[in-house]
Amino acid sequence: MSIHHLNSQDTIIALATPQGIGAIAVIRLSGKGCVELVNKVFKGKDLTKQEANTIHFGTIRDGEKILDEVLISLFKAPHSFTKEDSIEISCHGSQYIVKQIIQLLIREGARPAQAGEFTKRAFMNGQFDLAQAEAVADLIHSDSESSHQAALNQMRGGFSNEIKQLREQLINFASLIELELDFGEEDVEFADRDDLKQLVDKLLYVINKLIKSFDLGNVIKNGIPTVIAGKPNAGKSTLLNALLNEEKAIVSDIAGTTRDFIEDELHIEGVTFRFIDTAGLRQTDDKVEAIGVERTQAKMKEASLIIYLFDLITDNITEILQEVNRLENLGKPFIPVGNKIDEADPKIIDELKANDHNWMFISADKQINIEDLKEELIRKVNLPDFKVGDTIVTNVRHYESLLKTKESLDDVLNGLGMNITGDFLAMDIRQALHHLGEITGEISTDDLLGNIFSNFCIGK
Known part of the structure; x- marks a missing residue:
């Protein structure tokens, strides 16, 4: 059953803490009548x-x-997450x-809550807008300092406020042009075209930014896919273990041990790197290993x-x-790393250093130069500085809407350049x-809302 076909007046219930055994579990209820229901x-x-906001x-x-x-x-409307009467039951964490x-x-x-139904009710009841609601899910899944900051800024309305300001400025001009259309036969002009051009230029500057x-937001949210x-x-699995400080990959002296991909994440200075340890790059008659090499490429x-x-030795x-030449032709950032420096001639x-590359020399096994x-x-990833409060787009849906907004504003500019009539300008605006x-959800459909909130966890 889709989330938007359910009765919004129901009392909903779900486990808010992760599944599994723990010291404490929290069960959430929300909706008119939930207090009376639990009281039974x-x-x-x-x-x-x-009284509201009390614990018993x-x-x-x-x-x-x-x-x-x-x-x-005990929480009473409108002073709760959903702006409805709500209860959280803290019990022992036995399943x-x-x-x-x-x-x-x-x-x-x-009745059991659907995925994201608590947050959807908060949105529908005006607790926050759609962009802020989506940031709730991002905040829950944030696993680095930068992803946490980006989600927190969005949830607290930083991104939404910027979008709303842009929209309000455009609405003012749209209303003046609409007014012109009402007086179409009298050939009056309420919206100064030069002022409109200046406004659109200003909006495009912000939207392009x-x-x-x-690009940065995608890195912050999803991490940087990094192939070893x-x-x-050559010591790829040993290097992965050294970077992660744990025995994650299979390490042996037999060449070609790693036939598949081993993924893990490492956080460096607030940035997440998704390390992918791969099968070796070599010619092989082993069919399984050959598939691994192909997938590595x-x-x-x-x-x-x-x-x-x-390997500096072999x-x-x-x-x-x-x-190295092949990697340069691939056109992606890469770091050439010589392993086993502790045993190398x-x-x-010196011979490698004579070639103009930013070589790094390490010992994965002895953990020499791993911090370097x-x-x-x-x-190498050369990310711009990310400061608390910066507005960063991390959501693909927002990104696509901004691209469409830019396209429409470009049409407005082109129309102004061609002196098109107000009715066509109004259409593009x-x-x-x-x-x-x-x-922000000021324009939304049931399908859009259902799709967004269905990606939330149950109980949120």
Whole structure:
């Protein structure tokens, strides 16, 4: 059943904390009548007579049977996340207890919440706009300092305020042009075309800046896909373990051990790198390994950054330089890294340094120069500074709406240049307003809302 076909007056219930055994679990309810519903099974103070924003100790009982001792957090409309009467039940984190309490309250009249239904109700009740609602999910999934800052800024309305200001300025001009159309036969002009051009230029400057920020936003939200590539047994798995400080990859002395991809994430200075350890790059008659090598080459094309790892003891300098040349032709940022510096002949290192590349020399096994490599990773991606409060676009839906807004505003500029009539100008301005309104939810459809909130976790 889709979320927008459900009764918005129902009392909904869901587990708000992660599934599994823990010290505490929190069960959320929201909707008119939720206080009375919980009061039926709560033994303690009469919840219907208590003040808002208070916590009460007691037991949840199924008839005479005590299910658990709990704390009830009581919120009354409009002072709650959903702006409805809401209750949070803090119980012991046993899956059995959680299940028993939820089933009991469903029998009493609550219904299971759909994915994202609590946040959808908050949006529908005016707690925040659509962009802020989407930021709630981003905040939950943020796993680095920069992704946390970007989501928090958006949730607190930084991005929305910028979009609303743009939209309001455009609405003022749109209303003047619409007024001209009402007096069409009298040939009057209420909207100064020069002022309109200046405004559109100003809006396009801001929108282009937001569009450009999406590259950074995408990195902040999803991380930088980073491939570790090289010949078999060059030490790729050992390097991955050294970077992550854990035994994640299979490490052996047998060439070609890693036949698939091992992905993990590393946070360096607030930026997430998604490391992909791959099968080795070499000619092979082993069909399974050959598939791995082929997929490695495909992964290298998809990556945003490549660490090319070679063995300073066994790899041929000519082959190393040929591989570096191939990577240069691929056109992606890469770092050539020589492994086993602790055992290498200094002459080899000098010979490589004679070639104009930013070589790095490490020992993955002995963890020599690993921190230097991490610093080089940050330098290589060359991200602009991200400061608290910066407006960064991290959401693909917002990005696409901004592109459509830009297209409509470009049409307005072109129309002004060709002196087109007010009715055509009004049409292009309405389109721009529509696409800006889609971002904050001032323009929305049930299908759009259903799609957005269905991607939230249950209980949020």
